[in-house]
Amino acid sequence: MKLKIVDVKSKGDYDNEYVVLRATADCNLKDYMVCDETYDAAGKSNLNRHSYWFPDHLVTKGDYVTVWTKTGKNIVGQMESGDPAHRFFWNLKEAVWNDSGDVAHLVEIADVASKTVPAVKPKP
Template sequence: MKFEIQSIADKGVFEKERLVLKVRSDADVGDYLVIQTGFNDGEVTIGTYQTYWFPYKAVSSGDLVVLYTKSGKENTKELKGGRSAHFFYWGLSSAIWNRKDRAPVLLHSPEWISKSPDEL
């Protein structure tokens, strides 16, 4: 995978809570989703609670992708050494990472299909 889940910072502190991903090789973050799943006995479960699909944006090896739980405006900050931190905002109304029975799953999904409910 071209990303690794590095940390969940400030768990339970809504204004600061964020998931931090490190980019391992050049990629488009729009090919990825984060799903909050259940977690039990050291493993994720099939339960899903929240989903965030990143917008399309090229990111480079060594960059950070930061997903805040709160609302905000997408932006990028230049870091030392030519790297960048890319900030995204889930738009939720409360902290979600303060439960020990929930875990983040990063899913690579470059191909997908959808239909309008009227077509089905």
């Protein structure tokens, strides 16, 4: 995997919540997805309620990538350290990392097969 999760910042604070990733090698983000795993009263729920699949975007080894929960426009800028930072916005309406036990997953997508599902025809 050419990306790694560094941290989840300001969890539960919608306006400031984001996931920090770092490229360990040059790569295209379109091959990656971030999702959350949540818990229910019985324990691990195996429910990934929120998924963010990155757009086609190249990053260089050492670059930071942040995924903000809130609404915004994707931009390329810099971290306070001066390191390149690629900022993406999930455009959700509430915090994702807001419960004890939430887990952030980074998934590398090796291949995708898609099928458009036709609209359901109304019954006569």
